Amino acid sequence: MYKKMLSLRFPKRIVDEPVAVNLVKKFDLSFNILKAVIYPRKEGFMVLELSGHRKNFQRGVRYLKSIGIVVESIGQDIKRDEKKCFQCGACTAVCPTGALRIRRPEMEVVFDKERCSACEWCVPACPARAMEVNFNKNILD
Ligand code: SF4
Ligand code: SF4
Structure with a gap:
């Protein structure tokens, strides 16, 4: 089983495409959408975890790119500065x-x-700026 976190940027012409459903039906992949900001007639952005057999995964990514979606892998390089965190709990309300x-x-x-x-x-939810995010994005070939 191959699993990766991806960010997808949709051009406005395809925000209504059932992209996630197609990944399941055409490529036998599973997905878990963690964030989706898609405005009608505007660009969209989605973070999803995609999993399945490696070959299907690659075919699925090729399909996404063929319809104009910019696909990037996301490295999970998130840290919390324990010295700055004062345990207020504000971050727990937004963490999906x-x-x-x-x-x-x-x-x-x-x-x-x-x-x-x-x-x-x-x-942005942390008043102490304790959460540090180092995105390690790579455009998938
Ligand atoms: S810890 Fe922060 S970056 Fe990680 S999932 Fe939660 S809200 Fe998102
Ligand atoms: S919001 Fe920031 S300071 Fe508050 S608990 Fe979360 S990481 Fe710690």
């Missing part, structure tokens, strides 16, 4: 994957890097 969550009963804000999708939502 549960990578930042409150552990009870200690009421401690934990950061589970394995669950982080690199969506960056925690960065």
Whole structure:
């Protein structure tokens, strides 16, 4: 099983295409959408985790690119500066994957890097600027 986190940038002419459904039907891939900002008649942006057999994965990415989507892989290089974090919990309200969550009963804000999708939502949410995101994006060949 091959799995990768991808960002997709859609040109406005195809924002209504059932792209994710096609990845499943045509290429036998599974997906988990972590972020989607798609405005009708404007450009769209999506972060999704795509998984399946490697060959199908490559064919699926080729399909995305053939219809004009810019596809990039996302490295999950997110760090929390423990010295800056003062455990306020604000980031846990925006984290879509549960990578930042409150552990009870200690009421401690934990950061589970394995669950982080690199969506960056925690960065502006943190008043202490404790979340540091180093995107490692590579355009897939
Ligand atoms: S970047 Fe921040 S908000 Fe996004 S998944 Fe990772 S920890 Fe959660
Ligand atoms: S928002 Fe920032 S300071 Fe508050 S718990 Fe999250 S990382 Fe720590």
